[in-house]
Amino acid sequence: KLPRLVGGTWTGPVATRDIVPWVGYVAKSIGYVDDDFDLDELERLGKVWSDRRDYFDYAVEDSSTVKECISDALTAGFAEFTLERGKLKPVRDEPRSVYGQMYSPQNMTEPLKRSFTLPSPDDYDGVDIKYTDEKTYADETVKCRLPGDEGNTVKEITLNGVTNRDRAWRIGMRRRREYAYRTKSYNFSTELAALNSGYLSYDVVADDVPGYAQSAILEDFMAMDGMSVLVSSEPLQWQEDQQHVALLRRPDGSTSGPWPASKLDDYRMTIGDLDFVPDTSWEIEPPHLLFGTMKRSGYPVLITSIEPGEYTADVEAVGYDERVYADDNNVAPEDA
Structure with a gap:
């Protein structure tokens, strides 16, 4: 039972599997207060995760850092832990359609440099996600492959707090697709x-x-x-x-x-x-x-x-x- 973020304020403790209550509880356990959070973004993402049924089911039994505990929970929602202008802000890697800022030769002090990573035999051609399954209560592995992948060079990832096979596979496929399609840098x-x-x-x-x-x-x-x-x-x-x-x-x-x-x-x-x-x-x-x-x-x-x-x-x-x-x-x- 943890407090939930509703309308910019935290409720009393309620039974929940959501990501935001975990993040808030862990951060506040070491002294964070509301002014230390980007509450608007935390609440926006909380709705996204709740609607998608992206849950975090985990018990911390060994010593760990606050950052690791929060990062594990955010990973379940395709997000990362950041500090922006002194505030704790989760940043979700998600589909976009509206540009933010514009940068061109008109406001660059050094020219834009573009690079491209060419395919090589050492590239990953598969991702294996290890997770604890909600049905078997056992450690399971789900294979994440793109068409044509032979699984010769596989990245193995252990996922904490994600107990649903489909959701574990989605996170693995996201990583696999990053390897395949994020090949341009600027x-x-x-x-x-x-x-x-x-x-x-x-x-x-x-x-x-x-x-x-x-x-x-x-x-x-x-x-x-x-x-x-x-x-x-x-x-x-x-x-x-x-x-x-x-x-x-x-x-x-x-x-x-x-x-x-x-x-x-x-x-x-x-x-x-x-x-x-x-x-x-x-x-x-x-x-x-x-x-x-x-x-x-x-x-x-x-x-x-x-x-x-x-x-x-x-x-x-x-x-x-x-x-x-x-x-x-x-x-x-x-x-x-």
Whole structure:
């Protein structure tokens, strides 16, 4: 029986298998108070986990650290333990559709570096998850394989607190898919703008490689009849028979778009009714603009590291790939 988080406050102890009560209990056992939690995110994820029936069933019988105890519970919900601006914040690796921040040559202090990990014979071609099963009460192993996997090089993972075979398999398949599809990495530097992002922020980045997204400054903006006219500081490279989009960086660094774009001339385009009013007076930094085709309008990434310096910040990220999440709701094959 543990207190549950409801409406930003903790209830009295109730019988529960949920993840959030465990996290709250363990953290408070060493002196954390409510101000030390990101309660909004904790409660949001609590609803996600409860709706998915992602439970944590575990008894700590040996000495351990608080971080290990919390991390075990969060793993059951595809999440990780982080401290962000002094607050305990769980970060869930989950499907995304709305960009956070925008980083382009317009606000990078060093060019974007892209790298790709090529397949090798030593790559994992399978994951085995060891867990305690809720039906047999015995230690079981579930095999997690992608089509074509022969299981020659298998990563073995012991999972604490997950007792359902399907859920153990989902976590293993998530890891297997990460090995297969998170092969792109990105490095860049900005001024302190990168501090707007956090761990696993879903952002868009761009470089100046021809054929990919173009970056520019928004020089002028006009609203008319439910449309917005954007004027770019750089000539726009339109491609025949392609659908083009534009993304804009708001004053707080967040991304507006992508917006379907239509050509007026080499420097001007029209989009729909923009969701903010750009300031192009140069009293503040004007919006940055990304322009390209639907498939080449910037690289979607998940931020993995931000190292701030005195005036700059170095950033590392991995490519976002929706295939990583394809088995999150599936059931384990009978032969797994």
